[in-house]
Amino acid sequence: MLDISDLHVEVDGTEVLHDINLHIGWGETHVLMGPNGSGKSTLLKTIMGFGGYTITSGSIIFKGQDITRMPIHERAHLGIGMMFQNPPAISGLKLGKLLTAISGLKEDEIEALARSVNMGQFLNRDINVGFSGGEIKRSEVLQLKVQQPDFLMLDEPESGVDLENINLMGREIATLLEKDVRIVNRRRSGLIITHTGYILDYVDADQGHVIIEGQIRCHGNPREILRLIKEKGYGECLRCKQIS
Amino acid sequence: MQTDIITDMEHLSEKDRERLALTGLEVEMRNRCGSFFQIDQNVVQTTCMAEGVEMLPIKAALEKYDWVKDYYWKAVPRDKDKYTRYVADQENPQGLVVIAHPGTKIEMPLQACLFLREGPVQHVHNIFIAQEDSEIHIISGCASSWQKEHGAHIGVTEIYVGKGAKVTSTMIHNWNRGIAVFPRSATIVEEGGLFLSNYVCMQPVRKVSMYPTASLVGDNAVARFSSIVVATPGSTLDLGSRAILGAEHTSAELVTRAITTGGTIISRGHILGAKDNTRGHIECRGLILKDGIIHAIPEIEGTITGTELSHEAAVGKIARHEIEYLMARGLSEEEATATIIRGFLDVKISGLPAVLQAQIDAAIDKAESGF
Numbered sequence: 001m002l003d004i005s006d007l008h009v010e011v012d013g014t015e016v017l018h019d020i021n022l023h024i025g026w027g028e029t030h031v032l033m034g035p036n037g038s039g040k041s042t043l044l045k046t047i048m049g050f051g052g053y054t055i056t057s058g059s060i061i062f063k064g065q066d067i068t069r070m071p072i073h074e075r076a077h078l079g080i081g082m083m084f085q086n087p088p089a090i091s092g093l094k095l096g097k098l099l100t101a102i103s104g105l106k107e108d109e110i111e112a113l114a115r116s117v118n119m120g121q122f123l124n125r126d127i128n129v130g131f132s133g134g135e136i137k138r139s140e141v142l143q144l145k146v147q148q149p150d151f152l153m154l155d156e157p158e159s160g161v162d163l164e165n166i167n168l169m170g171r172e173i174a175t176l177l178e179k180d181v182r183i184v185n186r187r188r189s190g191l192i193i194t195h196t197g198y199i200l201d202y203v204d205a206d207q208g209h210v211i212i213e214g215q216i217r218c219h220g221n222p223r224e225i226l227r228l229i230k231e232k233g234y235g236e237c238l239r240c241k242q243i244s
Numbered sequence: 245m246q247t248d249i250i251t252d253m254e255h256l257s258e259k260d261r262e263r264l265a266l267t268g269l270e271v272e273m274r275n276r277c278g279s280f281f282q283i284d285q286n287v288v289q290t291t292c293m294a295e296g297v298e299m300l301p302i303k304a305a306l307e308k309y310d311w312v313k314d315y316y317w318k319a320v321p322r323d324k325d326k327y328t329r330y331v332a333d334q335e336n337p338q339g340l341v342v343i344a345h346p347g348t349k350i351e352m353p354l355q356a357c358l359f360l361r362e363g364p365v366q367h368v369h370n371i372f373i374a375q376e377d378s379e380i381h382i383i384s385g386c387a388s389s390w391q392k393e394h395g396a397h398i399g400v401t402e403i404y405v406g407k408g409a410k411v412t413s414t415m416i417h418n419w420n421r422g423i424a425v426f427p428r429s430a431t432i433v434e435e436g437g438l439f440l441s442n443y444v445c446m447q448p449v450r451k452v453s454m455y456p457t458a459s460l461v462g463d464n465a466v467a468r469f470s471s472i473v474v475a476t477p478g479s480t481l482d483l484g485s486r487a488i489l490g491a492e493h494t495s496a497e498l499v500t501r502a503i504t505t506g507g508t509i510i511s512r513g514h515i516l517g518a519k520d521n522t523r524g525h526i527e528c529r530g531l532i533l534k535d536g537i538i539h540a541i542p543e544i545e546g547t548i549t550g551t552e553l554s555h556e557a558a559v560g561k562i563a564r565h566e567i568e569y570l571m572a573r574g575l576s577e578e579e580a581t582a583t584i585i586r587g588f589l590d591v592k593i594s595g596l597p598a599v600l601q602a603q604i605d606a607a608i609d610k611a612e613s614g615f
Contacts, residue, residue, distance in 0.1 A: 048572055050565075050568050051564060051568065052564075071571070071576075071577070072568055072571035072572055073571040073572075073574050073575055073576050073577070073580075076571065076572055076573060076574040077574055081572075082572050084569065084572075087569055088563065088565050088566045088569050090566050090569075090570075090584060090587055091587060091588070091590075092586065092587025092588055092589065092590035093583060093584065093586075093587035094587075098570070098573065098583070101575065101579070101583065102573045102574045102575065126587070143573060147573060147574065
């Protein structure tokens, strides 16, 4: 589904991602781990197409199309969706109005979706204005439920969320990624940034990657990688980098 | 009366009728309970169906009630500036007097329409008197004919909000590139009175200059000014509003949303806290979409320990990450920008009847298609 080859990305004239190669097949969920500032969010934003992330070489192929230079909204139309870690608050823009604008769904359909993530009372609220951490995450999940992307990028879905909300979010994300569908029939894919790994209690991941100083250092079983990081810290990854 | 205005409207071109409709004029008056219509210096309609409320041309009002003269040039000084003097010097004053008698509460708005068609200068003197415990909503629509290239409108409006009364005054402007506009307004709010002033100007105009003042003279009086304005290239909007917190437990809020697409906006505001237990806040947010100037000048002046005053002003462009957030949901850059601008202009005006909010929304929607 997603093929990233030899990707180099600059921010403000400084290269921050070096030679990234990543392949995510149809129906696969991958996890991205790494210390703060290592380039995880940068990679997601580059895949989404945000300004300020300049691709100096390499390519991003999605569903067989080269999207390296494609505008953000066209990537969204192709089926890429993203859960933001810190989405902007936009005063005057009602959550319900945005959901209608992006979907063409009827009011009662949107209301039903909103109620399913306990956001029924928020459709008439300005998007993210005065929302708590959990409400922001539920709003993001709701937007993705409306969008129904084939490829889902989640930037720290569990950060700032209490246990009750993690439970709800975990289940919703699992559904969005078709974890309830037999593996052979599963089409949807995901790329999840996580520090804690809590999300893995709800969403089985197929592969894990560790990104250090803008480079993907290792690929492997996500649970095993997480256990090693918990035991030895990212210092081990840095040492690992020095060895290779 | 009703047939008169329809006849008059038929004499107007389709374009002019549209321009008037955009300022809130409803010929059929489905959502209005009274109407005053002045074309240049001719009053072509004065009609009011609301019981307990009178709408009268100013001369008729001064003749009918001896006491109306006590309100004449009381809130606005006659010799405030050359524009007020110009109106005061008129031998044949025109304009509207609204009287809401004590206890009358009318939710349905009254409309006052001032249309500049031919003369070089239109002058108007309005007086709105809401007596004790009354409630009225007035929508003033001011427009010029699409063919009118140059001209001026000078409008004096004096508003008196009696004890426990509530007045909403909503003014929507729809002028032309060559028209200069000088509203001179002032309001006196007595004990427990509530004054809401809304101003919308989204269409081209050469110049608008105004600085209405609300004097809160009775305890627990409240004033709120909301302005939603767009300056197109060639427009200069010098706007302000002032509140004088002259009694205990009074409060005022001045809110402005300003957008320039090439014109100049000066957004002034002044709150004077002169009594204990008073509160005031000024909020001005400006977006510079293309070249243009937004100059916010909020002033807060406290003269006593028991007053709490604050202001916030921000001028800038639409944040890139907001546009990109909406694009990630599938909106194009243009759609995302228009959506954010629409939200920016969406000032919540509490206590405004739905029909008036709808009128303001319609004016914004019409302008939005031009961004």
